[in-house]
Amino acid sequence: MRGRVLAGGIVSSAAILVIGWQVGAQPALTASQQQATTSGGTTSGTGSVGTSTGGSGTTGGSSTGSTSAGTGTSAGGSGSVKDGTFAGQTAQTQYGPVQVQITVSGGKLTDVAVLQLTNDGGRSVQISQQAAPVLRQEALQAQSAKIQAVSGATYTSEGYVTSLQSALDEAGL
Numbered sequence: 001m002r003g004r005v006l007a008g009g010i011v012s013s014a015a016i017l018v019i020g021w022q023v024g025a026q027p028a029l030t031a032s033q034q035q036a037t038t039s040g041g042t043t044s045g046t047g048s049v050g051t052s053t054g055g056s057g058t059t060g061g062s063s064t065g066s067t068s069a070g071t072g073t074s075a076g077g078s079g080s081v082k083d084g085t086f087a088g089q090t091a092q093t094q095y096g097p098v099q100v101q102i103t104v105s106g107g108k109l110t111d112v113a114v115l116q117l118t119n120d121g122g123r124s125v126q127i128s129q130q131a132a133p134v135l136r137q138e139a140l141q142a143q144s145a146k147i148q149a150v151s152g153a154t155y156t157s158e159g160y161v162t163s164l165q166s167a168l169d170e171a172g173l
Contacts (some may be wrong), residue, residue: 014086037050058084080172081171081173082171085104088100088102088162088165088167088170089162091162095156096119097119098116098118099116100163101113109144109168110140112135112140124156125154125157131157131160132160134158135150135157145161145164145165145168147161
């Protein structure tokens with residue numbers, strides 16, 4: 001009997017350690033990644049694709065510039081979502097600028113077009129051209145900028161999400 005209790009205690013302790021280790025290995029979300037403000041039926045937030053580290057180092061990007069080409073008819077009862085075409089901010093990445101343009105119809109995201117894509121070096125251009133259709137499809141499915149980064153195209157993905165979010169904010173989505 002005493003042996004069973006001892007074995008059970010050891011197994012329980014090991015399980016707790018393993019669970020704690022696995023939880024600790026998960027990337028922590030910061031408050032800025034989770035922050036979202038809701039007011040009057042419209043949701044806006046500061047979402048971003050998480051940074052990752054790998055063999056080539058830490059990834060990141062920043063955005064600058066602002067472009068807007070929105071046309072405005074209101075959709076829905078709140079009048080805050082506008083139909084039309086909206087260009088997002090140009091996001092500067094390590095490999096060049098990324099900018100997208102969205103089309104909103106009936107209060108829904110109907111198209112995402114790339115206006116600028118990273119252009120620093122042949123490999124970067126190739127990676128971005130492969131990632132753009134995947135990111136477009138993700139955005140159209142999610143109807144938001146909360147999309148997964150494309151593996152191997154982290155800088156392009158982050159720039160895409162940054163520009164996409166600014167265009168969505170401009171449209172009121």
